[in-house]
Amino acid sequence: MAIAAVAAVPEITSRMSLLVAHDEQIIRELCAEVAAQSGMKVATVATAQEAMDILENLNIDILITDLKLGDSSGPDLIDQVHSIHSEVAVIALSGYESIDSAISENRLRAVDYLSKPFRIAELLSTIERAALRVDLQNENKVLREQVRTQSGFGGLIGLSPSMQSVYKLTHKVSQHDCPVLILGETGTGKEMIARSIHFFGPRKKAVFAPVDCSSLVSTLIETELFGYAKGAFTDAAQSKRGLLESANGGTVFLDEIGDMPITLQSKLLRALQEREVRPVGSTERRPINVRIIAATNRNLENEVRTGTFRQDLYFRLNVVQVKLPPLRERKSDIPLLVTSFMEKFAGTRGSPPTISEEAMAAMIAYDWPGNVRELENCIERAITLGSGSIVKISDLPSTLVKFRSNAMPSLHEILPLVELERRAILHTLSQIKDKVLTARMLGIGKTTLYRKLKKYKRLDISLIASNNADVRR
16 A cells, blocks of 8 residues: 655654554554554554564564454453553554543553544554653653662762762762861752761761751850750750760761851861860860761852851861752753652652653753752652643643743844754753753754754864865965
């Protein structure tokens, strides 16, 4: 059967294999020819048993099956495929009434369906949707495997070069006992780095004691760190040891150290230098043995210049500095983080959901002012409020969708479509710095992107050569 014209299909279909199960030869041949012209490997069978035999022995991505097969009902076959080969995308084929009946009985587990008679364009579009779904599932499997096997130091997620540098430095400093200063915006994971340094170091069996310097008033921070003697103030009915003393042999994490009142900074400096503390209201000095890790989202060098942070304390804390990059500077890590958070919040629902290309593109385009913490909250919200096995762009907060639409550049000049495409590709690549993510954001195949980049490079070389020739003339 000759097909006059078949619309262009995504490159993704050329990597797919498809099985057609139908008892009518003419429909088997039609489906097979449409799929073959889109680049797919195709097999055809007439019975459900033959279909299961093929699925057992060959790697099949998509199954097209009729709801009325000679030796078995279509829904029964779909149930078998769903139970044994859940990775296969199923397209159900039948008349309106049969499909409606199967759906109403909740028996149809197909990802898509076609009602007979159908047009070739409808068939091709349905195959493309199934292929995209399979590719999306495969990508999510790869990402989940990367999360499990290629997580960074201490379970941190990210394979970008900036995070690799953080892992190396964090692992090295964890084996020593020197103070560490962790810098980074809110939500980048500073406490997670601090915990990794502690639990991978020689003090891992002792206590890790975090103190949030931004959430406590100065008097509370002082008593929390240094303790107090009985009768030091009205409610001091008995003495209490501070964290610097009680965390003996362990680590004290001073979170948001930049918010510590300057009146307490001198007392902390003395404690660190002399390795002893004097509780509030006491004349007795007690020895301490703790490692200090501090973190802040402030620029402490500027704080030193303005006189709001002691220079000598800054030098005491800043023996080794670990700087965490904001999420907007490591967008290539977003798919891994998304996959990790989806597994985390899937809970008892079984297998975690996948995420649509459009939703992933929106998350990659967004700048995430709240960094990893904001992304985690976004995924938790999407899974909680979403319905179905795929997180769609409609499940994301409106701020992401608005940001993506507002990020579209305005055109101040009329340009050919080819030039607009070139600028869009090069601009996106310069921002994302990852070819796979660039292709995903632009909605094109990876091989298409590579081919276009090679073309641009050849044009640039030709242009340089032409300009050099003009200069010589």
